[in-house]
Amino acid sequence: GQQLNQSPQSMFIQEGEDVSMNCTSSSIFNTWLWYKQDPGEGPVLLIALYKAGELTSNGRLTAQFGITRKDSFLNISASIPSDVGIYFCAGQSGSGGSNYKLTFGKGTLLTVNP
Amino acid sequence: KAGVTQTPRYLIKTRGQQVTLSCSPISGHRSVSWYQQTPGQGLQFLFEYFSETQRNKGNFPGRFSGRQFSNSRSEMNVSTLELGDSALYLCASSREFPGELFFGEGSRLTVL
Numbered sequence: 001g002q003q004l005n006q007s008p009q010s011m012f013i014q015e016g017e018d019v020s021m022n023c024t025s026s027s028i029f030n031t032w033l034w035y036k037q038d039p040g041e042g043p044v045l046l047i048a049l050y051k052a053g054e055l056t057s058n059g060r061l062t063a064q065f066g067i068t069r070k071d072s073f074l075n076i077s078a079s080i081p082s083d084v085g086i087y088f089c090a091g092q093s094g095s096g097g098s099n100y101k102l103t104f105g106k107g108t109l110l111t112v113n114p
Numbered sequence: 115k116a117g118v119t120q121t122p123r124y125l126i127k128t129r130g131q132q133v134t135l136s137c138s139p140i141s142g143h144r145s146v147s148w149y150q151q152t153p154g155q156g157l158q159f160l161f162e163y164f165s166e167t168q169r170n171k172g173n174f175p176g177r178f179s180g181r182q183f184s185n186s187r188s189e190m191n192v193s194t195l196e197l198g199d200s201a202l203y204l205c206a207s208s209r210e211f212p213g214e215l216f217f218g219e220g221s222r223l224t225v226l
Contacts, residue, residue, distance in 0.1 A: 033214065042118070042204050042217035043157075088157065090215075100170055102147075102215070104157040 003027075006089055006105030013079055014113050021087060021108040022073035029091035029103075032065050032072040037086045037107075046087075047074070079112050086110070116141065118207050118218035126224045132193040135221045139186050139207030146188040147215065148180060151202040160203075163188055164210075192223075200225045 006023045013019060023032070031050055035043035047058050049065035049072060056063055062075045072091075076083055086107040094100040119138040127133050139146050147162035147170070159172035163182035180190040186207075192199055202222050206215040 035217075040219075042120075042206075042219045045214055045216060048214050090157075100162075102159060104149075106156045 004089060004091055004103050004105040006108055008108060009106070010109040010111070012111045012113065015079060015081060017079050019076040019079055019083070019110060020073060021089075021110075022071060023089035023091070023105045024071040025091060025103075026070065027091070027093060027103075028069045029093050030069075031092035032063070033090040033092070034061075034063050034072070034074045035088045035090065037088065039085075043088055076110075079110075081112050081114050084110055084112050118205055118216055120203075120205050120218035120221050122221055123219065124222050124224075126226060127195050128226050129195055129197060131195050132191060133195060133223060134189055134191045135203055135205075135223075137188045137190075137205030137207075137218060139188070139205075140216055143207035143209055143216070144186055145208045145210055145213070146182055146186060147206050147208075148188070148190050149204045149206065150174070151204055151220070152200075157204070160190065195225045197225050199223065 004023050004025050033048050034046045036046050037043040047056050047063040052065055052069045053067050054065040060077045086109050088107045089105040092102050121136045145164045148160040150158045161180050162170040166182045177193045182188045202220040204217050204220045206217045208215045
């Protein structure tokens with residue numbers, strides 16, 4: 001089946017630093033979604049990408065849909081303590097209905113040291 | 115607007131029992147999907163319902179089942195619980211599937 005390789009698995013950074021994480025796959029995706037999950041909570045949607053090459057920002061977050069449609073990255077600028085959590089990428093494939101598939105990466109655990 | 119609501123938030127069961135989890139989607143969302151989250155396997159897709167019909171199914175045994183009601187609310191059931199079923203079960207709703215999924219806070223199931 002489809003697999004997403006998300007890296008790094010974990011990061012430990014100082015407050016104020018920039019962060020970059022990415023997801024790659026051997027499969028092509030139509031949409032990329034990035035989520036953040038806090039302990040004991042459900043994932044919260046951060047950014048959705050719908051076109052190859054698309055670059056989208058949401059505050060200090062920036063994400064890009066790779067040109068090959070097989071990868072995506074997420075950058076966080078000027079990290080703050082509340083950025084701590086697990087970040088997931090998810091790739092959507094298929095044409096909808098019963099042909100649809102959503103695959104999640106294993107997540108990147110981000111720790112920010114104040 | 116109210117988010118996705120899952121009940122119960124926490125529950126403890128013993129092996130062999132069954133459990134039913136409930137999910138109320140965001141108003142106007144017709145698609146409800148369920149995921150199992152464990153530390154080792156990450157987020158695994160269980161199934162997706164749209165207009166009371168199961169449209170997609172993941173690779174889980176038949177002990178895992180679900181349904182959707184006419185008001186889009188959904189339930190999932192796990193029968194004959196096993197220790198390995200201990201996990202956070204997440205429900206997500208969207209207007210359509212594929213689309214932007216909005217997750218609930220999850221139901222944490224512990225099987226003893």
